[in-house]
Amino acid sequence: MPTGYGYVLPDQNGWSRYLHFQTAWLAVLTGFLYVIFSLFSGHLRKDLLPGRTDLSWRAFSATITNHLRFKRPAEEEAWSYNLLQRLTYLLVIFVLFPLVIWTGLAMSPAVASAFPSAVSTLGGQQSARTIHFFVSVFLFLFLLVHIMMICLAGVWNRMSAMITGRISLNKERA
């Protein structure tokens, strides 16, 4: 293809698509296990769904104000996610990920042949492509902010908490 600029990168579409679908399978399968686990272990109910007392405007604005003032959580609060975290995680797990999987599958001519309404409800394969792109941008932004917050909260402590399920608060405070 003739282009306006001198150097054109050799075609990278083949292997990058192979990589895309392989990692998509990894994400979908582990995500599926995570959702099943969350439903049955009570993780969803206890840690992700906002508590009844959190669902007031006062609690909501308090969380946002604390967040904007970069106020560190008190020790007992660090054991659970705050309202803002809960809502964000719910959005990522139950809205953005299903949407990115759906729009991705809708671009497949073979999947479209088996489930045509999955494509037409999105407005066609090219609309699916556009939505897929923007949702993946949102997911990437979430990832950036998520990693930034982990860095602010202390990488090693958070990583060991993630793996062992234990959190050592005093070390972090030191």
Added chain:
Amino acid sequence: MKDPSRRQLITAGLVAAAGASGLTVVNRLAQRYGLIPPDHGGLFGAGETLTYASQRILTSHSLAREFPRSEISNPPFANEVAPLGDAFKRLQDGAFADWQLSVDGMVGAPASFSLAELKSFPARSHITHLACEEGWSFIAEWTGVPLAHVLELVGTLPQARYVVYRSIQSDWWDSVDMADALHPQTLITYAMNRGELPVGHGGPLRLRVPRQLGYKNVKYITRLTVTDSLKSFGKGLGSASPEGGYAWYAGI
């Protein structure tokens, strides 16, 4: 978190053993039902095999979406093609009257068909979407003879598993499994939007596989080979695409 109990360890061991033997059984079944693509090796083989196997289970008989005439793209986008050689130009000068499509391999009666013969067979048309791996797409009406009809004429042998198709451009060849080869919408196409199939779109003959991406729809086809194994074709990966880094199965 408490330390794992003996019971938990035993359960985990049993689950792992069941998983390992389960994988062996799954592999055996996948081989048997043709769920493993020819490019299953290498770094990305696992993802490729999962995609092909799951789509074959879900979509083996589904029909590509067909559109009303009002949705036909005008003008249809034609991708650039590599310069066509002298052999093509000579045939083009004779209005493709001497264009031949030969069929060989695992068939009862190998044969060769002229364009006129192919046009005399029962035709089928569909208005379908052609999507390129680069992202662009268009909708057009395609007319041709179903590949299944030609395969029936030459009599494919029961052990046939793939149909290899080659372009007059010698570095462009591809193959489909029997699910796509015998699919009613897979056409040996000679007309588009009720006119001759333009050379830019693969005229005089293009294999139209509407449930896969554009690059599986090879232009200027001259030869079909029915086979039970793709190992002896090119590098044994099923088509020219995986040799250039592209997936053999492009149902995506």
